[in-house]
Amino acid sequence: MSDRLPGFSTLAVHAGAQPDPTTGARATPIYQTTSFVFNDADHAASLFGLQAFGNIYTRIGNPTNAVLEERVAALEGGTAALAVASGHAAQVVVLQQLLQPGDEFIAARKLYGGSINQFAHAFKSFGWNVVWADPDDVASFERAVTPRTKAIFIESIANPAGSITDIEAISTVARKAGVPLIVDNTLASPYLIRPIDHGADIVVHSLTKFLGGHGNSLGGIIVDAGTFDWSAGGKYPMLSEPRPEYHGIRLQETFGNFAFAIACRVLGLRDLGPALSPFNAFMILTGIETLPLRMQKHCDNAKAVAEFLAGHPAVSAVNYAGLASDKYNQLARKYAPKGAGAVFTFSLKGGYDAGVNLVSKLQLFSHLANVGDTRSLVIHPASTTHSQLDDAAKIKSGAGPDVVRLSIGIEDKEDLIADLEQALGA
Amino acid sequence: MNHDAYPDNYIRGILNSVKSIAMVGASPVNVRPSYFAFKYLAQRGYDMIPVNPGHVAKELLGKPFVASLRDIGRPVDMIDIFRNSSHIMPVVEEALTLDLLPKVIWMQLGARDDAAAEKAEAAGIKVVMNRCPKIEYGRLSSEISWMGVNSRTLSSKRPPAPTQGMRLSLNRMSVGGGDTAASDRAAKNKSEQS
Numbered sequence: 001m002s003d004r005l006p007g008f009s010t011l012a013v014h015a016g017a018q019p020d021p022t023t024g025a026r027a028t029p030i031y032q033t034t035s036f037v038f039n040d041a042d043h044a045a046s047l048f049g050l051q052a053f054g055n056i057y058t059r060i061g062n063p064t065n066a067v068l069e070e071r072v073a074a075l076e077g078g079t080a081a082l083a084v085a086s087g088h089a090a091q092v093v094v095l096q097q098l099l100q101p102g103d104e105f106i107a108a109r110k111l112y113g114g115s116i117n118q119f120a121h122a123f124k125s126f127g128w129n130v131v132w133a134d135p136d137d138v139a140s141f142e143r144a145v146t147p148r149t150k151a152i153f154i155e156s157i158a159n160p161a162g163s164i165t166d167i168e169a170i171s172t173v174a175r176k177a178g179v180p181l182i183v184d185n186t187l188a189s190p191y192l193i194r195p196i197d198h199g200a201d202i203v204v205h206s207l208t209k210f211l212g213g214h215g216n217s218l219g220g221i222i223v224d225a226g227t228f229d230w231s232a233g234g235k236y237p238m239l240s241e242p243r244p245e246y247h248g249i250r251l252q253e254t255f256g257n258f259a260f261a262i263a264c265r266v267l268g269l270r271d272l273g274p275a276l277s278p279f280n281a282f283m284i285l286t287g288i289e290t291l292p293l294r295m296q297k298h299c300d301n302a303k304a305v306a307e308f309l310a311g312h313p314a315v316s317a318v319n320y321a322g323l324a325s326d327k328y329n330q331l332a333r334k335y336a337p338k339g340a341g342a343v344f345t346f347s348l349k350g351g352y353d354a355g356v357n358l359v360s361k362l363q364l365f366s367h368l369a370n371v372g373d374t375r376s377l378v379i380h381p382a383s384t385t386h387s388q389l390d391d392a393a394k395i396k397s398g399a400g401p402d403v404v405r406l407s408i409g410i411e412d413k414e415d416l417i418a419d420l421e422q423a424l425g426a
Numbered sequence: 427m428n429h430d431a432y433p434d435n436y437i438r439g440i441l442n443s444v445k446s447i448a449m450v451g452a453s454p455v456n457v458r459p460s461y462f463a464f465k466y467l468a469q470r471g472y473d474m475i476p477v478n479p480g481h482v483a484k485e486l487l488g489k490p491f492v493a494s495l496r497d498i499g500r501p502v503d504m505i506d507i508f509r510n511s512s513h514i515m516p517v518v519e520e521a522l523t524l525d526l527l528p529k530v531i532w533m534q535l536g537a538r539d540d541a542a543a544e545k546a547e548a549a550g551i552k553v554v555m556n557r558c559p560k561i562e563y564g565r566l567s568s569e570i571s572w573m574g575v576n577s578r579t580l581s582s583k584r585p586p587a588p589t590q591g592m593r594l595s596l597n598r599m600s601v602g603g604g605d606t607a608a609s610d611r612a613a614k615n616k617s618e619q620s
Contacts, residue, residue: 006580006601015601016571019584039590051462053564053572061572069574077606080575196608226609229616247457254459256535256558257609258575265574 008075008191009292016070017285030282031063050246050254050266060270064278068285072211072221073261075190075288076203079226080261082269083219083281087186087206088118089274090220091153094182094202096272097238097263098150101127105151106144108135108165110158110398113385115184119153138169145177150235152179156195157187157336160381160398160405161319162344164331171199178235180228186210187343187371191295192336201228202260209372210342213287213294217280222264226257239263245271294374294410299339301416302408308417309346314354314424316402320344342408343371345398352401355380359404361423364415371407376416379405429543429555430614434578434600437562440530440552442596444503445473447559448495448528450517451508452476454486459535460508461486463560469591470563475502494520501526506559507533514539518546527551532559538617556613567594576606 006014017028036055038044046052055061065083073081084090099105107119109132119130133140135154152174154165167183174181180201185193189210195203205211207219230239230252239259242248245267252259269275299322306320321328322340332340348354358380359367365378369385379385381399394400408416427436447467453460454476468474468487476486479493492498495505495517505528507517514533521528522545531546533539533555543553564570568577569588579598588594 006599010580011601014580014582015576018568018581021585021587024584043590046465049456051456051465053569055572061574063572066572066574070571070576073574073576074578074601077608078576079606079609080573082574196606225612226606227612229612249457253536254462256561257613258573261574 011071011074012291013289015074016067028064028067028282028285030278031058032278033062034058050249050262058278059273059275060265062275062278062281064285065276065281068207068219068276068281068288069221071285071288072190072205072207073223075194075291076185076223077190077194077196077225078203078223078261080258081221081223082261082264083207083221083276084269085220085274085276086218087184087204087208087220088114089272090204090206090222091115091118091184092123093264093268093272093274094204094222095123095128095151096268097260098180098236099126099128100237102129102148103127103150104129104131104146104148105153106131106133106141106149107153108133108155108158110135110161110163110165111153111155111184112159112186113397116397135163135165135170138166138173141170141173142176145173145179149177149179151182152177153182153184155184155187156193157321157341157343159187159343160345160403162187162321162328162341163319164321164328164335164340166331167193167195167198167200167335174201175199178233187341188336189291189295191292192299192338192341196223196225196227198335201225207284208370210295210298211288211291211372212280212284213291213372213374214283215370215373215375217283217287219276219280219284220274222261224258224261224264228260230259238267243267296339297410298342298408301410301413302342302344302406303339304413305406305408305416305420306344306346308420312421312424314349316347316349318344318346319398320346343405345403345405347400347402348404350402352382355402355404356383358423359383362419363422364411364419365406373407374410376409376411377407381405427547427553429538429540429553430617431610432554432557434566436552437554437557438566438596440504440532440554441559441563441566444530446475446502447472447504447506448475448477448498448502449506449508450477450495451534452478452486452491453508454481454484454491459558463506463508463534463558466560467563471591471593495524496520502528504528504530504532507531507537509534509537511537511539515542518542521551522546522549530554532557534558535561556617563594563596566596566598568598569594578606 183195203223321332386399
């Protein structure tokens, strides 16, 4: 019973899971049930009052989902986690614990387009005001801090071009401002980057991408690093003040260094309702067991494809942090030494028409709006996701008319290169 | 003992060996953390004694309150202190006057007094600070995993089907110390600031 630290691959297979006590089932069972029987009235009251560990109703917690939660918490080095229905659900649940109407949060300008929309429009209607900063200019985060700032939000590897964010530098700004740093670690996965080791207080994921990894199930997760003191300064009443929903419990006092994850569960998930299906949790858990194997192959393939594209006469530029010539290569070496991820963009000399032409001629790459699948994916943002923007706005968001985004899968790299070669050919 | 990061075996050894626990500052108010912990530890089979001078002549889950450690009138294995850091020292000093010393003094989540810990340790008493025995029991048994908490333990053994009030095995393989490296660092920074 020595305190030996198992490696990442062992945790990816084992953390959170144990044989089922009743049946001996070794794979995690899918507990496809809405609700759980109480032992007696006292047990029910204890569970509802947060006094006992156990299950009540799948909107609040489910045994299959709990295995997924503990596993991702272990892989990220956090104290606890909460699985929800999607990455977007994770973001709304996190910010609900931190912001009151009229408050602000600072977000990196380079984010997944869906997050930009969610922050700029949906959250604005809640009175949560986003202030944008430039992830390549740490001072812009410092300048954005006001007395109403409640959090800073960044992506570890940022959409759409796979740029690497200097997490430590921005965590220093967050610490100085007395607010938590939230890192969306979707494109890196904990195999490549563990943001908590670099100063993140909260990590969120779209499990839909590399963690699930097979393009078959939506999910999101929130990981509590256990590092932030929610009682200091009274800025976070959801955690530090008595909660009327629970007869005056103070969550930080009761749950210590996993109070944030509990707040997300008992105030966020319970009241907003974006519960994850246990079936999806099972699919994602199965995916996570092979995360280390898949992620390394994704990265190795991506580097080979990026190198091929960089040498192709029809290509004007490749944005991949794994290339020695890339502007983010130094940061990639520091934060993601095993590989710079598998999502990146490149530009075509032939502009808009060449982008449309390429997408239509590819045979293996699937044209769709997702990343982090076993299959290689392609999208031409200017004719799809960003088609509503004018040209200037497209260029500003990294989706100019000549830009193509790839998410490299785990096929044989020679086949991916051959497919791109034929599609770029004539 | 390094009070910033306890090895799991230290906590496991304490929770596996103590039988009686006097809880100083136990509250009869059922939304207070001390009430939760008292009730849980009693359900897991510990012989619980509530100590709180403000509630003498009342009971907590069938156990009569006593006013002070001395009033317990029999030896106890562990004293669990549910008081703020500033109220720890007098409790430890009282404990050190008992005819038979406790084996363990445990200070609750958020409570830490290094000078008091040193005194107790000099008398051969094991000390735990800034931890909750309910959380640690739930973590080492992995019962706390129902809440999505990282138990920092692994097991490939089939556990017995749980029944009400049973003792749980704490003998799972540990992934590391009592908390994650990051949360340990944060706790250490906080205790150094205060």
